[in-house]
Amino acid sequence: MPGERYLKKMICLTLLLYLISQVIIIKEGLSDEFVKGPLAIRVGAYENHPKIFTDINGSVIGIFPDILADIARKEGWQIAYVKGSWTECLERLMANELDMMVDVAFSDQRSREFDFNAETVLVNWGIIYTQKNMQLDSWLDLNDKAIAVMKGSIHTEGDGGIKNLAERFDIDCHFIEVETYEQVFELLSEKKVAAGAVNRIFGSLFEETYDVTPTSIIFNPRHLKFAFPKDSEKGPYLIERIDHHLKRLKKTPESIYHKALFVYLSNLPREWITNDPKGLKEKKVPLTEKEKEWIRNHPVIHLGVDPEFAPFEFVAENGRYQGIASDYIAILNERLGLNMQVVQGLPWRTVMEKARSKQIDMLPCVDITADRKTFLNYTKPYLAFHRVIITRIDMPLLSGMDDLYGIKVSVQQDSSNEGYLRENTTLNPILFETLQKSLLAVSDGTVDAFVGNIASSTYWIRQLNLTNLKVAAPVSQTTQNLYMAVRNDWPELVSILNKGLSSISTQESTEIRGNWVNVEYKLGIAPLLVRKYLLQTAGVALIMLTLIMVWNYGLKREIRTRREYEDKLQQANTRLQELDRLKSMFIASMSHELRTPLNSIIGFSSITLNEWIGPLNDEQKENVSTVLRSGKHLLSLINDVIDVSKIEAGKLDIFVQDFSFSELLREATALFSNDLKDKKLSFHVESLEMTLHTDRRRLLQAMVNTISNAIKYTEKGSIAIRAGGVSEEEMANNPDFQFQDNMTYIAITVTDTGIGISEEDMSKIFKPFVRLDTPLKSSIKGTGLGLYLTRKIVTEILNGTIILKSTPGKGTHMTIIIPETIIPNEKVSS
């Protein structure tokens, strides 16, 4: 957008000039103060074009030296520049070797080291430039961008520097540090970086020289002042005098202060500063005698103004006439010797009525309409603005008027813009009474676009803070013109005004327009932007913080719940371990405590029964033998309990050895020879001669239990033991047992002709402390642990299995299948 770019450029040139736009013009003159004798002042000089630098003749010049020279001339001071680097100068100032330094950015920290004058000479700030044809609108657009910055610059490092700002806004960009601002612009021109930060003075001076575009991203405003050594002798006096002059210089538009700023910041030849002040602005307008006479005859010219036609003309809150036109009126009054006065307090409608009735002589800022032509004459146009289309930021790109068909377009009623649309398009615009209402309608989505002049539109967009609007496209290359209108019976005034308007240079009009069009940018823009993004950032951060907190809260609760369960689990586990330890301790201690009295019971009944002490009668023998048998039963019970607890704790030691199976079988059967004889049972053994490599003691225990069981439940018939290899059938009948391919298995089957086991008892039989409910129960002794222990031994110690087949009333086959060899560590742990 050429218009927009043009306006932006104006910002830099006119910002400070605005400061004096509302004050009374006072002629600059020599100070009233009289200073006795020349005062020598040592001033630090370093190179920082254009604020202070050395010219080809070796003289120190620049904005600050030129202003200082003016003050020194009035005060009769003798300025002696001491050249050095910036740091050297500061060090000298600190050491009181200098009386003064120019161009020092004020900061709280520096104010502790130096004294500063009160009046700011110049405000400088950082500004982001980007490549031509590239657009960066906000800090957020800097994300992921490479940004060229000058190493050590106040706009790079430090609190307000870009690095700190980027961090505060959480912008993920990377900085390319170079030595000078020129290099920043070079990198941008070569498109090696997306953005570059320079100070605004450098930017405005050199943006034309390089292929760069300024953005609206500005930051870190710095007040540049004069600095003095802390508590120095001359300091207070110098500060007082400099502030005195600065205030006056700043109030005076033609002063050296304004000229220096303008010339240096516009890169104009320095000679312009020292030229006769009158030459620049106060141009004499050649008037004819007739015209001069007319002016004398019309001491007051009544102006009718539109109180709401900002920024062209409007009445400020304090009742003063303001705006671009007001500046023109002020100049024309001065140059033409006119006395144009605003008739106060009239609404625009009344103004027009009074103009019609010639109670008002002149309208300083209007456009031409056919109706107005009937009672007004017009000067040449003195203001021209592009007619533009305004849309919301989120609207798709518009290239011109053709794109407005099909969307809702608003325009201000009775404005020249409405006329333009009616005459040049077939659009059917939605009309609003005022420009403000039209813009608000675009902003809130009632309509999609607005057609108006760029100056008033942007003025009100900013005034109303409609941040979601943008200038989308120019309507055409033609411009909208504004004129001064004079009652049609005063043609003389029209020609006088035309002469006056011709005396106003392009530069002056540019300045005036800049003052008003960009009025809202003055100094406030950086804090405004910063505040805006801070608020946005804070808002986003707040939402995220809330989300995180909510999430965290949930997580915390979850963690707490889990931790509680974990604690409970841990406690339960600890209790279980404690209980297990108690159980083991109980079994160990019980077995120990029971063995001691059993030692006596079994021991004494044994020696008594064997008549070591003396002869017993039959009844005594019978009774003592019952005591002995009960003692032995109790002992076997205890032994079984200990074995079970050992196996369950995985603590039963396995002693693997080579032994003959038939020998083991003989040892086992020998124990039962009396029982078999008593019951008159026939006994058959059929065994292959086998050498086994397993735990002999445990196999014996299993065999003894099995045979003992068979005998217990068999009242008549036979007991048969058959031992040998495992048959195919036995393998097939045991799908649950995993036979290892590389192992040889043996099967030992004990068959009895006893009472048998019913189907439903089959599952109970290997459970601990289960004794089958049989008619024999009362007469049969047992711990109820025998088969339980046997199965544990066979499956867990000997790595085998037990198969039980039984027919109630006919008998039982109990088969123990074990591998011939136990390979250590192959024990299946329970």
Add this chain to the structure above:
Amino acid sequence: MKKILVIEDNPDNLKLISYALKRCHYDVVSADSGEIGVDLALSDSFSFIIMDIDLPGIDGEEATKRIRADKKGKDVPIIAITSFAMAGDRERILSVGCNGYFEKPIDPLTIMSAIHNLLGIEDEK
């Protein structure tokens, strides 16, 4: 007459083992604590010592260690008779210097043959 030292605090057990020993014509000297047992063991000479493990004061293991630590006691056979029957008991008791280990309850009819067998003493019976 061959003398046997029985270190046993339980009078019933002492009486029972004494029956078995006397039946084999041994002279029985008894001590009801480890300390006294160690003193007796080192002040006289015995064919062997019957050692209970669960004793008041120093236990049978400690007593065995002390007897073995003295040169007078380093060769005397010590037979432990104990009701400690849990895993590891047997190994631990043998490791401190006992020659044999019998679990209670003992069978008075067979205990002496077992001891003699262990120590390579011919049964007199």
